Amino acid sequence: MIDPRTRSGILDLVQNRGLGPYKPLGQHFLVNLAMIQRIVDLLPQGSRQAVEIGPGPGGLTLTLLEQDWRVVAIELDHRWVRFLSETWGKQFYGRLSVVEADALALNWAALPQQFGLAAPLTFIGNLPYYITGPLLAKFAGESVPWHTAVVMVQKEVADRLTTPPGSRQSNALGVILRYNATIEREFTIAPSHFYPVPEVDSAVIKLTHGTQLPVGFPEFHWVVHSGFTHRRKMLRQALAIGENSPYPAEQWESLMRGVGLNPTARAENLTIEEWVVLARLLPSQTR
Numbered sequence: 491m492i493d494p495r496t497r498s499g500i501l502d503l504v505q506n507r508g509l510g511p512y513k514p515l516g517q518h519f520l521v522n523l524a525m526i527q528r529i530v531d532l533l534p535q536g537s538r539q540a541v542e543i544g545p546g547p548g549g550l551t552l553t554l555l556e557q558d559w560r561v562v563a564i565e566l567d568h569r570w571v572r573f574l575s576e577t578w579g580k581q582f583y584g585r586l587s588v589v590e591a592d593a594l595a596l597n598w599a600a601l602p603q604q605f606g607l608a609a610p611l612t613f614i615g616n617l618p619y620y621i622t623g624p625l626l627a628k629f630a631g632e633s634v635p636w637h638t639a640v641v642m643v644q645k646e647v648a649d650r651l652t653t654p655p656g657s658r659q660s661n662a663l664g665v666i667l668r669y670n671a672t673i674e675r676e677f678t679i680a681p682s683h684f685y686p687v688p689e690v691d692s693a694v695i696k697l698t699h700g701t702q703l704p705v706g707f708p709e710f711h712w713v714v715h716s717g718f719t720h721r722r723k724m725l726r727q728a729l730a731i732g733e734n735s736p737y738p739a740e741q742w743e744s745l746m747r748g749v750g751l752n753p754t755a756r757a758e759n760l761t762i763e764e765w766v767v768l769a770r771l772l773p774s775q776t777r
Contacts, residue, residue, distance in 0.1 A: 551563055565588060629697060655760060671697045
């Protein structure tokens with residue numbers, strides 16, 4: 491049986507089965523078993539059930555199955571859906587469900603009932619760059635019943651996501667994810683461990699669901715999104731030109747000063763606690 495966790499295994503798929511990475515989907519396959527095992531070891535060991543995003547030829551999938559995990563694999567590429575179903579799906583019958591779907595369009599909240607998974611869910615995956623932002627955003631708020639997500643992303647993305655709010659390198663997604671989660675940067679993976687070899691380093695991050703912040707998610711999301719959309723502007727101005735902003739810049743300035751916030755600060759300057767204070771300034775009709 492072909493082992494997709496090795497470079498020779500992937501080359502076998504390319505040369506003998508006509509299966510290989512599909513560039514438009516940003517496919518790069520991790521071909522280092524030690525690195526794959528390090529990723530799997532980051533998962534909580536309780537339920538031993540995982541939802542995998544973008545399994546490709548199944549390097550992570552196979553490792554999970556060999557260690558008695560139940561896996562629901564979400565894959566957009568029909569070639570890999572068929573390959574996984576005909577290989578690991580048969581070898582580990584009953585423990586692998588392969589779903590041909592776009593992970594961004596999928597109703598994640600329905601997965602526990604649909605596949606008999608215990609909620610909250612555990613997620614794992616090697617995320618293509620072009621879906622990283624919108625996919626991780628699905629973990630914010632409470633629309634998805636989840637506990638842990640261990641994902642591989644570009645190193646630059648990991649650096650920004652794990653930078654604490656209030657630092658220059660912080661970004662909107664990193665702040666929004668902290669509404670109900672902690673984010674940890676685990677380790678870096680060099681390009682040489684992938685096939686084909688990407689141009690940039692990758693990094694593994696771990697998101698763990700926690701207590702949500704003491705403010706509604708819609709208002710928290712609105713102020714963070716508005717602030718970072720115009721991150722070079724002072725917050726009094728950035729918020730005033732945010733979509734459906736309830737106040738002009740002068741009123742934002744007055745309100746912010748009233749709660750001890752600096753209206754001339756920029757989005758990158760605010761701590762998570764200050765974002766909560768700012769979100770509470772929104773009038774009830776906009777919440």
